[in-house]
Amino acid sequence: MIGHVDEVVVNCQDPSGLAKFWSGVLGGEPVDRNDAWSYLDAPGWTRLAFQKVPEPKVGRNRLHIDVLVADVQAATVAAVALGASQVGAIHVDAVGTFQVLLDPEGNEWCVVRPAEMIP
Template structure:
């Protein structure tokens, strides 16, 4: 069998808030299909969808996005006003640098250099 990822879906409390955050980070126009479901089609990437669920996030995500940027520190500064937070400090090694971030609902993601 050969399959293709159609979209990545985030469970969340406020789909309209998260879709606007991720549209600002990755590009694309946020779409609110209903109060319980929003999505964005970032250029060159699979659709990100956000569905409302009653329970809150309680533990670290088992899957997260690594978002490639030229400057992880600069990217972090740009998303802080959008509701993101840093989780720890910038890590740099022989492979490059990364900054772990939390989106407005505390889903982990990383800004990474190639």
């Protein structure tokens, strides 16, 4: 083993805005270190940080966050109210249920409910 995850950093154009958005999704208080760096310490997870870069996001993420929820449809509605965009319909299969979403800067993420958790 080399080490432990210290934080996950998202390159973006509005660090403060994304920290506020993700605090609404995951909990924790957004902190603005300066104009180019914000973060939040989400309960039960590692620090999620946002670093300002000059270029906008282009293409799909190579890494995305899956957020475990009790109700995918309700979580989708709540996420959209915070500023997320829904991509396609809710997907249901033998493995579970998920909805692809975009955060305010277009970063893909999903709300998920594994099949073994569905009553």
